[in-house]
Amino acid sequence: MSNHQNVPKATLQRYPVYLKALRKLQHLGISRIMSRELSEFVDVEPTTIRRDFSFLGSLGKQGYGYDVGSLIEIFDAHLGGAFQEKLIIVGAGNLGRALMNYNRWNHVVGEIACAFDINADKSGNAYEIPVYAMSQLKEKLPEGCRIAILTISSNVQETVDQLVSVGIKGIVDFTHEHIQVPKGVTVKEVDVVSMIQELVFETNALK
Amino acid sequence: MSNHQNVPKATLQRYPVYLKALRKLQHLGISRIMSRELSEFVDVEPTTIRRDFSFLGSLGKQGYGYDVGSLIEIFDAHLGGAFQEKLIIVGAGNLGRALMNYNRWNHVVGEIACAFDINADKSGNAYEIPVYAMSQLKEKLPEGCRIAILTISSNVQETVDQLVSVGIKGIVDFTHEHIQVPKGVTVKEVDVVSMIQELVFETNALK
């Protein structure tokens, strides 16, 4: 696989946006697109789009533009569409269950293989995803699973350490605590409170 | 209120992280902190922390550090802790209800005043938050409400336009569609799929 190390952070954050837009365009029957058109769609400058794409190779043709289908294939290959990631949910409370009942996971980045909770008997969800006890983490962890979605509300750091010790490399963090991970493990925070705080700050600036 | 306009975007995104860390420190009984110590806690360079803080004034003392309590007060004042924001949830499906059952809202940024849905009778949640029909948006919108949390899955753009027309200035967007808003309105996207895609990309880079 090509060398991803040097893709700018900012660029990486736009890749999923591009992929989403391209899927929508394909759905609309559009099979060819120019950076200028795509620009209006995703609200990113055409030249930024071209530079972002260029990190993954020469994807377009001069004087022509980009082929939507090929782009989707390429982004899929890099962003997990083709890898069928096995994901786990850690914490089967309200939020954990809401995520399990989400039906948009499959064939996008992968599937939720199972969930873990202190209480193993918190089963019963629309997609019959098994819920195991935290103590069974090591034995029940799916082969090759690298990414965990964290929706617990206590023993957070302790649980994170446990996840890291069994080889988890990426965590989508819904807890409200600040967690610490060793180098080589990435955390993406989802904190609605933080987002609202940012909104409040920005909104106040306009007063 | 001081001039927020020129706080860098990157800095703004770190403010909630600092506030969260400071709260934890206070909880641990620590009342004084230096940028170097805080650095290890939040994984941001000390000098970046100092610069970030400096946009809000001279908050520290040379040769001493920062007072945790004062910092929390100041961040609270800027990030909504003191403003008691009135929030609304738009969309009372699985996710909307999960957010309503969250008990961490109050006394952090504000409270969820009410929710709206096409189906007004999707009531019944742990905190007795009323759910109104979308058609009642204008009359039931709380006084001074500026921020909406969007958890619907259809008629997305149409609903956004409606929200903007009644004066909403900030949207936390849980939908998976790309929405468009006029200038002066800010959107914060929460997309778990995108986050996993970013994680997959980064994790692949290390293989």
Place this chain on the structure above:
DNA sequence: GCCCTAATGATAACATATTCACAAGTATTT
């Protein structure tokens, strides 16, 4: 097959963000 048009991809200019380095000043020690 040749010209013309048009869009990419790369290089260079610019803008934003981070880090270095140090003056200024507070607390603590002697």
Place this chain on the structure above:
DNA sequence: AAATACTTGTGAATATGTTATCATTAGGGC
């Protein structure tokens, strides 16, 4: 009370990210 140790806040330097410009090359028309 003076000296020392230490940390802030900021101007300058660096690094990262974005936008403008343009040579290059693919495709469509003649």
